[in-house]
Amino acid sequence: MTRVVVIGAGVGGLGAATRLAGAGCDVTVVEASDGIGGKLNTEVLDGHTFDTGPSLMTMPFTLADTLAAADVRLEDVLELLPVEPICRYRWHDGSQLETWTDEERTAAEFERFERGAGEEWRELLAQGQRTWDMSLPLFLSEPVGSLLDIARRSGRPIDPRVIQAHVTLSQIAERRFRDPRLRQLLERFATYAGADPARAPGTLSVIPYTETAFGAWHPRGGMHRIAEVLRAAIELRGGEVRTGARAERIHVEDGAAVGVELADGTYLAADAVVSNVDASHLYGTLLDAPKQARQVAEAPQSVSGFVLMLAMRGRTPDLAHHNIWFPRDYRAEFADVFDDPQPAHDPAVYLCNPAATDPSCAPPGDESWFVLVNAPRHGPVDWEAAGERYQEHILDRLDALGLDARGRLKAVLRRTPADLERLTGAPGGAIYGTASMGPRAAFLRPRNESPAARRLYLATGSAHPGGGVPLVLLSGKIAAELVLRDCG
Ligand SMILES: Cc1cc2nc3c(=O)[nH]c(=O)nc-3n(C[C@H](O)[C@H](O)[C@H](O)COP(=O)(O)OP(=O)(O)OC[C@H]3O[C@@H](n4cnc5c(N)ncnc54)[C@H](O)[C@@H]3O)c2cc1C
Incomplete structure (x- = not known):
């Protein structure tokens, strides 16, 4: 039985562990803090329950797929409530606009602000769908590669107009809308990746498409329920989640990760190690990997x-x-x-x-x-x-x-x-690790397959494909598939 130690019980670590436990691996998750979820945590104050991090759930299929890998049906363990409108936006002049999963309803809202803006919204979503249909299977669900790798996977050259990385999100907003309020609304999506819209690739204009197509959701009981159902799935498949267990060092022999030492001196031998901690912590503290640590430190932070x-x-x-x-x-x-x-x-x-x-x-x-x-x-x-x-x-x-x-x-x-x-x-409290800024940023994120040691894999928002719960779950998927490829 393949022994896997996962360091960190954030969404990425729990997601990878769910898939690996479902595949029959012997999985132990070690989490430094007393609770699970990492940034997706919860606080109770005076009878009020709060999610401390993520508050908007999009692309629920990423969670459903993760649970399905452990033979758990999402609808059996979590009630997802649809959120409509997706968001209500307001400006200083008293105006307000709502976005809805009903494309025509949102288009009518845009049209109120500017003649022709409704059609621009429809075109933005259509463009977003083209970007999405290409990037989900060829980029977001696979280990990071180059544009050439993507072209190889797709079997044909990639049209840069589909990726839109050669323009910034602000430029797309300027081209589509004259009204500064509508420009602001589109620019805001850069912050979903922790970036400045004037430097963020136009690729991020795919986000309104994903919200419209896949909806905005709220798990009944709060976002933290996502971490709880993942933990339950891991335990159901025989895995273990240890809280209050800080990893101190990853042991490497002959260039391969062989185990994890905890702060209390416990040593956990492993055939593979999955790291859910921030890439800078992994390369700067848990391993001696100065080259990778420098690369992470030099990238713009989110x-x-x-x-x-x-x-x-x-x-x-x-x-x-x-x-x-x-x-x-x-x-x-x-x-x-x-x-x-x-x-x-x-x-x-x-x-x-x-x-x-x-x-x-x-x-x-x-x-x-x-x-x-x-x-x-x-x-x-x-x-x-x-x-x-x-x-x-x-x-x-x-x-x-x-x-x-x-x-x-x-x-x-x-x-x-x-x-x-x-x-x-x-x-520094960076929410999304390194920021998605510049046309090549998406290709420069830390890789899921660590170049510092064999049998060491990254499943975290600070690595490929990026932050935000759905992408972090995809990071967990990629890491788990790499473990099974190498050790399965
Ligand atoms: C304020 C805020 C709002 C957000 N809003 C949204 C939103 O609306 N929608 C959305 O999709 N995303 C949102 N995000 C982003 C989302 O929360 C993150 O991208 C995601 O939760 C990151 O998950 P992760 O698994 O990569 O890492 P983390 O959540 O950072 O988990 C890493 C875990 O590793 C543990 N750890 C660290 N070092 C060690 C060690 N040495 N040994 C053992 N364990 C260790 C940590 O304690 C932590 O539990 C938000 C984040 C924040 C902070």
């Missing part, structure tokens, strides 16, 4: 986030599940986050109000708000010092938006980029 979890009294009229308020000057926000790191004065505010879909996350009649703004990483900004002041600033912003946050606030929990770093090991 954005971090400043989070407030607010236990709110009462219900808010006109609050959707996902809400965005755009700033007057979006460029200034990205300059604050990436160029001259400082807490943004007027950031886009994202507010997730899951009680709109799932009342179980708050006491009857109340709400649990998850408020997230883009933030520079800890390091360039000292978030230990800046956190409290910025919390007051964001509460002021919420009040200025007419939400009466302070008046109804029962309790608050804050997560700064420094907290994210401490709690999940993400350097």
